[in-house]
Amino acid sequence: MSTGDDIAPKVRSILDAARERATAREEASDGRVDVDARSLTAAFEAAEADGRVPLIAEVKPTSPTTDGERTDDPVELAESMVAGGAAALSVLTEPEHFGGSTDALERIRAAVDVPVLRKDFVVRESQLDAVEADVLLLIVRFLDEEDTDDLADLLAAARERGFQVLVEAHTAAEVERALAAGAEIVGVNNRDLGKLEVDLGTFEDVAPEVPENVTLIAESGIATTTDAVRMREAGADALLVGSAIVDAAGGSDVEANTRRLVTAETDPERAETETHQ
Numbered sequence: 001m002s003t004g005d006d007i008a009p010k011v012r013s014i015l016d017a018a019r020e021r022a023t024a025r026e027e028a029s030d031g032r033v034d035v036d037a038r039s040l041t042a043a044f045e046a047a048e049a050d051g052r053v054p055l056i057a058e059v060k061p062t063s064p065t066t067d068g069e070r071t072d073d074p075v076e077l078a079e080s081m082v083a084g085g086a087a088a089l090s091v092l093t094e095p096e097h098f099g100g101s102t103d104a105l106e107r108i109r110a111a112v113d114v115p116v117l118r119k120d121f122v123v124r125e126s127q128l129d130a131v132e133a134d135v136l137l138l139i140v141r142f143l144d145e146e147d148t149d150d151l152a153d154l155l156a157a158a159r160e161r162g163f164q165v166l167v168e169a170h171t172a173a174e175v176e177r178a179l180a181a182g183a184e185i186v187g188v189n190n191r192d193l194g195k196l197e198v199d200l201g202t203f204e205d206v207a208p209e210v211p212e213n214v215t216l217i218a219e220s221g222i223a224t225t226t227d228a229v230r231m232r233e234a235g236a237d238a239l240l241v242g243s244a245i246v247d248a249a250g251g252s253d254v255e256a257n258t259r260r261l262v263t264a265e266t267d268p269e270r271a272e273t274e275t276h277q
Ligand SMILES: O=P(O)(O)OC[C@@H](O)[C@@H](O)c1c[nH]c2ccccc12
Pocket: 058, 060, 119, 120, 121, 139, 168, 189, 219, 220, 221, 222, 240, 241, 242, 243, 244
């Protein structure tokens, strides 16, 4: 069991808020969700067949490591991402630190045809019923903490409700735990939740631990087409990108930002001229 000393204070506050929301839902005890999920792997295969880099574009109005906040209608942001070729979307539903909401996810999922990932800090079963989504995120590192459910139990509880589950890891040891719990979709987060620093070398180091039959996603810190190609060469079946597409500080064109990454493998010379962070 981890003591949690290696979690950044900002992240600890996110985790505390998640546990409070779990308790509130336990007290409310609404019914269980029953999801008819759109297949994430089918969406990746369709993108691949079409010559697009399989990309999950993230609707992230802000974050503890972002300057500024994007206040556009989240549905419009989502539609721009799909128009730019995103195979799937990720929507933050964490309200206090990321400007997200379950309402935004519901509206986005109703407006698009692609699979939608619910990005939140789910630590107890009651949180699974907050909103329907095609894919649910579980973060290995957080399920070591006090007052959280066990990863394998949460994975099973999510699947019983119809969710596909993306299990997020940051180290080889966490990948082992994800696989032991039965994960079929694994994300390697390049951001260290201890220091909040990003290093794309994380994915390169950890990717070889993941067997071929598991869908592998490179998460965080992918900003340029060079980064995108680098993660694909290291074995990423798909990429998860938020900040570089949403560009909260610059307010640039979300559709164009998405398309640039989606076409990274077919249009590599763009890497030379791009000025985007
Ligand atoms: O904005 P970025 O660096 O492109 O990263 C997106 C995504 O990977 C990141 O938002 C993320 C990865 N894991 C998380 C867990 C919770 C909240 C957010 C995240």
